[in-house]
Amino acid sequence: MYQYRFLTLVAALSAASTMLFAACGGGGESGPRRTVDITQTDEACTPDTITVTPGEKISFAVRNDGKKDREVEGIDGMKLEELIVPAGKQRSIDWTAPGKTGTQKMKCYVPGGSTVIVEVNVKNPSDTVNVKLIEFSVTADKASVTAGLTRFVAQNTSKSLIHELAVLRIKDDGSYDNLGEVEDIDPGKSGKVVIDLPAGHYLLACLIAPGEAGSTVDHFKEGMKMEFEVK
Numbered sequence: 001m002y003q004y005r006f007l008t009l010v011a012a013l014s015a016a017s018t019m020l021f022a023a024c025g026g027g028g029e030s031g032p033r034r035t036v037d038i039t040q041t042d043e044a045c046t047p048d049t050i051t052v053t054p055g056e057k058i059s060f061a062v063r064n065d066g067k068k069d070r071e072v073e074g075i076d077g078m079k080l081e082e083l084i085v086p087a088g089k090q091r092s093i094d095w096t097a098p099g100k101t102g103t104q105k106m107k108c109y110v111p112g113g114s115t116v117i118v119e120v121n122v123k124n125p126s127d128t129v130n131v132k133l134i135e136f137s138v139t140a141d142k143a144s145v146t147a148g149l150t151r152f153v154a155q156n157t158s159k160s161l162i163h164e165l166a167v168l169r170i171k172d173d174g175s176y177d178n179l180g181e182v183e184d185i186d187p188g189k190s191g192k193v194v195i196d197l198p199a200g201h202y203l204l205a206c207l208i209a210p211g212e213a214g215s216t217v218d219h220f221k222e223g224m225k226m227e228f229e230v231k
Contacts, residue, residue, distance in 0.1 A: 033094060033179065034194065038108070038118070039202055040085060041206040042066035043106035045116035051149050053194050054122055063090040068110050078120065097122050106212045125151040129212040131204060133163040133185065136222035138204050144229035147199045153192045156185040162213035163224070164230055168203040169197055176203070202228040 036058055036182045039046050043066075052058055064070050065083040072093075074080030098104070103123050109115035126148040130141045133155045154165035166181040182191035208215050208225035 005101040028105045035059045035061050035092075038062045038072070040064045040066055040070045040072075040108060040119050042068050042110060043114050044072075045070075045072075045118060048116060048118055050118060050120045051196050052120060052122055053125055053149060053151075054097060054101060055099050056097045058097065059092050060095060064088065066110075070108065070110050072118075074104065074108055075107045075117075076105045078105055078106055081169045091200070109189060119132065123149060125149045127151070128153060130205075131155065131165055132157050133206060133224070134158050134216075135161055135163075136206075136224045138165070138206060138220060138226045139214060140204060140223050140226065140228065143227070144231055145197065147197055147230050149194060150197050150230075151192060151194045152180075152182070152204075153189040153190060154182045154185060156187055158187045160187055161215070161217065162186055162208065163206045164208055164213075165191070165193070166207045167193070167197075167204050167228075168205055169198070170201040170203065178207075185203060197230045199230050202230060206229050 034056065036050055038060055040062065062072055062083060062085050064087055067087050069086050071082055071084050073082040080095050083091055085091045091119060101124060104120040104122060105119045106120060107115060108118055113180060125146040128151045129145060131152055131154045132139045134156060152165060152167060156163045162184055164181060164183045167179045168176040168180055172178060179197065180193045180195040182193050185191050203225045206219040210216055210218055215222045
């Protein structure tokens with residue numbers, strides 16, 4: 001009986017230690033990640049440059065459109081483990097940028113074949129946009145920014161409703177590309193997202209629909225959007 005209780009206590013302490021380790025970050029990082037798409041072929045890898053912010057959490061979504069298996073991995077000190085992407089498949093791998101600005105490098109290659117070096121530039125955002133959300137409007141402290149890495153800080157000033165911020169690029173056909181968002185911001189709370197913005201016409205909007213976050217109305221249709229320009 002004593003041995004059984006001892007082993008049970010050891011197991012409980014081990015489980016508690018594992019949970020504490022994970023909570024402190026040793027078991028993997030939590031929180032939102034920005035997805036960066038990488039497309040591979042047998043001879044190429046695009047994009048060849050990627051811009052991130054210090055400490056930013058990234059998920060590289062690597063799609064292999066070639067006929068040969070390809071790999072990606074960090075080199076010259078970039079802490080990105082080797083990822084094998086079979087032909088015709090997509091694989092993802094998480095990475096956190098270092099806390100200082102500078103250039104990181106990853107190798108995208110066919111074993112024994114072509115190699116492309118992708119530069120990952122760690123930079124501070126070139127601009128910050130402060131956005132206020134309340135039913136049913138979106139307002140920002142600026143209506144335009146220069147193309148590049150931009151931080152959006154969204155404040156939900158509502159007393160009762162959950163809102164979100166989506167950064168929508170308007171396509172030529174009138175449809176939208178959602179380049180990034182801060183989801184489900186509680187009343188009185190804020191959130192932020194960093195997006196690498198190309199030039200174009202945009203909307204800053206709340207996309208909560210009926211049935212989401214306790215809402216009975218479509219926030220976008222109720223007017224929660226504003227025009228925004230990237231030059």
